[in-house]
Amino acid sequence: MKVIKIHHPYYADDIPNNDVVLALGFFDGVHRGHQEVIKIAKKEADRRGIKLALMTFNHHPSVVFQKVDMMSIKYLTTVREKEELMASLGVDILYVIEFTSAFANLSPQEFVDEYIVGLHAKAAVAGFDYTYGKADIANMQTLPNFAKGRFDVIEVKEKTEDHLKISSTNIREMMANGDMEAANHFLGYIYQIHGTVVHGDKRGRLLGYPTANVKPTIQSLIPNVGVYAVKIKVADHWYDGMAQIGYNITFEKNRPMTIEVNILDFDQDIYGEKVDVKWYHFLRSEMKFDSMDGLINQLRQDEQDTREFFKGLEK
Numbered sequence: 001m002k003v004i005k006i007h008h009p010y011y012a013d014d015i016p017n018n019d020v021v022l023a024l025g026f027f028d029g030v031h032r033g034h035q036e037v038i039k040i041a042k043k044e045a046d047r048r049g050i051k052l053a054l055m056t057f058n059h060h061p062s063v064v065f066q067k068v069d070m071m072s073i074k075y076l077t078t079v080r081e082k083e084e085l086m087a088s089l090g091v092d093i094l095y096v097i098e099f100t101s102a103f104a105n106l107s108p109q110e111f112v113d114e115y116i117v118g119l120h121a122k123a124a125v126a127g128f129d130y131t132y133g134k135a136d137i138a139n140m141q142t143l144p145n146f147a148k149g150r151f152d153v154i155e156v157k158e159k160t161e162d163h164l165k166i167s168s169t170n171i172r173e174m175m176a177n178g179d180m181e182a183a184n185h186f187l188g189y190i191y192q193i194h195g196t197v198v199h200g201d202k203r204g205r206l207l208g209y210p211t212a213n214v215k216p217t218i219q220s221l222i223p224n225v226g227v228y229a230v231k232i233k234v235a236d237h238w239y240d241g242m243a244q245i246g247y248n249i250t251f252e253k254n255r256p257m258t259i260e261v262n263i264l265d266f267d268q269d270i271y272g273e274k275v276d277v278k279w280y281h282f283l284r285s286e287m288k289f290d291s292m293d294g295l296i297n298q299l300r301q302d303e304q305d306t307r308e309f310f311k312g313l314e315k
């Protein structure tokens with residue numbers, strides 16, 4: 001897959017000179033709704049014997065339209081992850097457009113002329129609720145008017161599960177409730193974050209449960225506070241673990257949130273390692289204990305629950 005980063009206005013030489021089917025959207029999470037759009041676009045490209053291209057943006061359009069602080073927006077997928085998922089779905093060319101004010105100010109006709117026709121699209125594929133151009137004044141119903149016969153418009157029907165749209169918004173809400181099973185089901189894969197192991201308060205070892213304190217990539221969406229069964233990848237190997245997202249309320253006050261992972265059957269110094277954490281199952285909420293023994297007993301229970309959870313998953 002070729003990744004082409006575009007800053008508006010682009011040069012015609014930046015664009016490969018072959019016809020494409022072009023899938024349109026932001027695609028945060030590349031969830032099962034997005035996968036459907038890409039699959040339909042891929043089929044269409046194969047049928048026509050041309051390449052599949054997809055257009056996404058370097059950050060969410062709300063950074064420009066709603067003037068949301070860039071750092072406050074949290075994503076389900078990093079650009080790197082999006083690239084990997086897109087490549088696995090058969091995308092040949094991924095356009096990552098810098099969503100700037102200049103780009104956002106294009107009229108719908110300019111957008112269509114420069115970014116659909118200009119990218120040599122013979123067909124544009126998007127979901128039923130796709131909108132483009134300033135103030136969302138253009139949608140799938142109006143797209144053919146702007147296309148003026150230069151490309152076909154293929155609309156993908158809403159993909160739902162139990163009458164709920166498979167959408168990034170719904171997945172975010174499930175994660176905010178700690179419901180990883182539902183979020184993972186909608187995503188079509190297990191949600192993961194990436195980070196680096198940093199130093200904590202060194203208390204975990206005293207409790208009999210040393211923890212890797214994971215400092216996540218700044219823009220990753222973190223599931224709700226609580227204790228989870230996870231898998232963690234260290235130096236190319238996946239281990240089972242139990243993780244707490246929380247504030248260590250038993251010991252501390254007004255401390256920032258941390259992500260701590262006790263890796264089962266593991267005893268290595270891994271400070272500074274880059275790790276990936278996959279979130280499988282919510283075990284319980286964070287609790288405040290009256291004694292260290294109370295917490296230790298609960299951690300034993302968590303360990304047992306985690307082992308049982310993963311044993312059940314293997315069956």
Ligand SMILES: Cc1cc2nc3c(=O)[nH]c(=O)nc-3n(C[C@H](O)[C@H](O)[C@H](O)COP(=O)(O)O)c2cc1C
Pocket residue numbers: 199200201202203204205207209210211212213227242243244247248249250251260261262285286287288289295299302
């Ligand atoms: C699986 C797991 C569950 C935990 N649950 C709680 C909890 O419910 N309440 C709490 O105050 N701390 C909880 N902790 C955090 C411990 O209190 C302890 O402070 C921490 O693991 C050590 O942090 P450190 O590495 O910064 O020293 C939990 C830790 C883990 C790994």
Ligand SMILES: Nc1ncnc2c1ncn2[C@@H]1O[C@H](COP(=O)(O)OP(=O)(O)OP(=O)(O)O)[C@@H](O)[C@H]1O
Pocket residue numbers: 024025026027028032033034036037125126127128129130156157158159160165166167168169170
């Ligand atoms: N469940 C779905 N069924 C069909 N098409 C979808 C579905 N979800 C998204 N799409 C389409 O996929 C493309 C990318 O969607 P977009 O990035 O807007 O994601 P979304 O998941 O709908 O996000 P949000 O929840 O933030 O509205 C768009 O063309 C959109 O219409």
